[in-house]
Amino acid sequence: MKEVNLMPHTNFLVNAAKSGDVLAMNQLVKQWQKRIYNFSYKYFNDYDLAMEVTQKTFISMNKNLRKLKEDALFKSWLYRIAANYCHEEVRKQQKRWVFPFMKVQGQHDNKDIENTVSRSTHENPEQVYGSKELKTVLKKALATLPEEQRMVVIMKEYEGLKIREIAEIMEISENTVKSRLYYALGSLKKLLDQWNVNRETVQYEI
Template sequence: MAETLLDIAMMHSDALIARAREGDKNAQGKLVQLWYKRIYNFCYKFFYDHDQAMEASQKAFISMHRHMASLQDAGRFKSWLYTIAINSCREEARKQKSQRLLSLNEMQAARGRDTGWEQSTHRHDNPERQLRQAELSDLLHQCLHELSAEQREVVIMKEYEGLKFREIAEVLNISENTAKSRLYYGLETMKGILERRNITKESIGYEL
């Protein structure tokens, strides 16, 4: 994980967590400010949809406020928060599934076809490196979303949120070995998805 100021602040928030646990509203507010970007991005990768991600992350933080007092160990805050976030995401997904006529997978497939990589080979000539980077980022978000929820959760938590396998196991309430094996199959599936979409270093023309 990149060492930004925000990350450093997140690493050293024990005092803040302790105060928040005692019901200090200011401390709770600060915690939200600190963690919002991470949790939002976690949800965004889970849904690949801004609105749903906003909904889920806000619900997660409301839940955090409500249950702050039940947090036993400040050192476990991170995995505790991600547990809340994943529950919030799952609940939101359930709600959406029952509300929408189209299933998410179908919608996703449709979206994938629209921005098919094959038709956009002209991207090679695009001089705007940043734009290309943003497009690549978006493309990878799409690929991530094609993973099954089980695998996606683990991949996001490991690769983007930097949780240890121990923490992932704690969040998902599974064994460490199961978490590792899910990640293994997640990466394998991801490889298949990239191949199917013909995403290689050559086709992207982008040095990693």
């Protein structure tokens, strides 16, 4: 009889791991390690810091999983742990990292914010601005965003998390998530325009 290789459902693994199943715990790490590393790397653009956050996240997951009351909230819970460790590393690295606050000039109503957030569902920055040559540019642009805005952009545009999930992770309202995303995307667009970056060409080197 041919063996069928099925990926166990996350909720099943969480429930089993909470009961002390070591194999289930290891499978959870295997399933989520890459995503948490990619999230951390997008946030810092630094291999060592991303690895540090990833390791701490799964150590914390191992120690505290039994405290998770609802298995269905595992995804948000895990990202919240990673986000908290990112914040912690930022505080440690304050002398190295500078994240100047950037504001978009002018007043905007809720309709503007909803429209921008809706468009962002289909177009992340790399899709909008193009190819490999622009990845370095986008990393530099992301680094200029305030910490909380950068976190929202990475979660939404790169990790594909829903507004509701981001709100749960960051423990803020959905409207606050939308507002931060709106201003962050506006700041990125303004900065890229200032650098003469568009879909067709990069007119400078970093």
